[in-house]
Amino acid sequence: xxxxxxxxxxxxxxxxxxxxxxxxxxxxxxxxxxxxxxxxxxxxxxxxxxxxxxxxxxxxxxxxxxxxxxxxxxxxxxxxxxxxxxxxxxxxxxxxxxxxxxxxxxxxxxxxxxxxxxxxxxxxxxxxxxxxxxxxxxxxxxxxxxxxxxxxxxxxxxxxxxxxxxxxxxxxxxxxxxxxxxxxxxxxxxxxxxxxxxxxxxxxxxxxxxxxxxxxxxxxxxx
Amino acid sequence: xxxxxxxxxxxxxxxxxxxxxxxxxxxxxxxxxxxxxxxxxxxxxxxxxxxxxxxxxxxxxxxxxxxxxxxxxxxxxxxxxxxxxxxxxxxxxxxxxxxxxxxxxxxxxxxxxxxxxx
Numbered sequence: 001x002x003x004x005x006x007x008x009x010x011x012x013x014x015x016x017x018x019x020x021x022x023x024x025x026x027x028x029x030x031x032x033x034x035x036x037x038x039x040x041x042x043x044x045x046x047x048x049x050x051x052x053x054x055x056x057x058x059x060x061x062x063x064x065x066x067x068x069x070x071x072x073x074x075x076x077x078x079x080x081x082x083x084x085x086x087x088x089x090x091x092x093x094x095x096x097x098x099x100x101x102x103x104x105x106x107x108x109x110x111x112x113x114x115x116x117x118x119x120x121x122x123x124x125x126x127x128x129x130x131x132x133x134x135x136x137x138x139x140x141x142x143x144x145x146x147x148x149x150x151x152x153x154x155x156x157x158x159x160x161x162x163x164x165x166x167x168x169x170x171x172x173x174x175x176x177x178x179x180x181x182x183x184x185x186x187x188x189x190x191x192x193x194x195x196x197x198x199x200x201x202x203x204x205x206x207x208x209x210x211x212x213x214x215x216x217x218x219x220x221x222x223x
Numbered sequence: 224x225x226x227x228x229x230x231x232x233x234x235x236x237x238x239x240x241x242x243x244x245x246x247x248x249x250x251x252x253x254x255x256x257x258x259x260x261x262x263x264x265x266x267x268x269x270x271x272x273x274x275x276x277x278x279x280x281x282x283x284x285x286x287x288x289x290x291x292x293x294x295x296x297x298x299x300x301x302x303x304x305x306x307x308x309x310x311x312x313x314x315x316x317x318x319x320x321x322x323x324x325x326x327x328x329x330x331x332x333x334x335x336x337x338x339x340x341x
Contacts, residue, residue, distance in 0.1 A: 001244065002332055002334050005240055007330055008328060009232050009329060010229070011232075090225075091225055122261045125261050126261060148308060151307040152259060153261075155310065181308075184309045184311050188318060188319075
């Protein structure tokens with residue numbers, strides 16, 4: 001006997017992601033999903049972002065890692081509330097993990113939740129978390145060819161942060177080739193060259209993010 | 224290697240449907256996977272063979288239909304097929320394009336055996 005299922009494989013994740021999104025919208029909280037390779041500077045970029053925004057917004061961080069609490073401890077040491085998710089081997093975060101992390105956060109008292117996904121440029125792409133925007137951080141030492149090797153993640157990004165821009169003179173990073181490859185995948189996403197370490201360029205990136213946090217907050221107030 | 228997680232979702236949906244139908248065995252499962260997804264059909268097969276033993280789907284064939292990517296330009300209405308890397312409209316160069324096919328991750332249908340009635 002044939003049974004017609006015709007359903008998305010990730011239906012369960014998609015449903016939970018929609019629920020997360022509704023919950024965040026109702027609370028007027030903007031959630032940012034941060035994707036990058038291990039070592040691209042996700043945590044450092046998050047800390048540099050929070051340093052500029054913490055006087056304006058109430059911020060919390062959800063840290064996704066296969067194991068350890070290193071990142072959450074690092075964020076907490078800066079006085080920012082953080083929840084650590086250990087995926088126990090899984091190479092990406094899923095919507096149910098975010099749902100549980102949101103349970104542990106005082107959503108009514110927050111404006112911005114930054115989700116640091118597991119360091120990986122492949123696996124997180126299929127899993128909606130309920131985020132308001134997704135960004136990819138690429139660091140200069142990784143090379144300008146990454147959009148050619150990991151096209152889907154660059155195609156889905158709402159913005160791209162090019163980190164460790166201060167090391168440009170050391171590496172053979174062809175910025176024009178990088179921008180061209182990104183444009184062929186995703187013409188809509190702005191590219192923000194920054195150095196999370198020196199603070200160079202962080203303001204432009206933060207301005208882009210602030211616009212979105214403000215509009216999520218306004219939306220939350222109206223409901 | 225997130226194909227393991229994907230396969231676990233497929234297996235649970237298929238086995239649930241089989242139980243609901245009162246089936247004794249799953250013979251065939253058909254999936255459609257788009258060319259823009261980061262899913263390797265070979266890895267799905269491998270995970271399927273590893274995860275099905277001891278379930279209703281033990282021994283079932285996993286048939287994966289791959290779908291190429293196709294987009295439509297929102298500015299000049301051109302429709303074209305493309306690879307993962309170049310998503311600009313080939314006619315007008317616009318990036319305001321809508322993906323029509325290529326993002327599929329779908330369970331289409333399953334074939335099961337019902338208990339023999341006498």
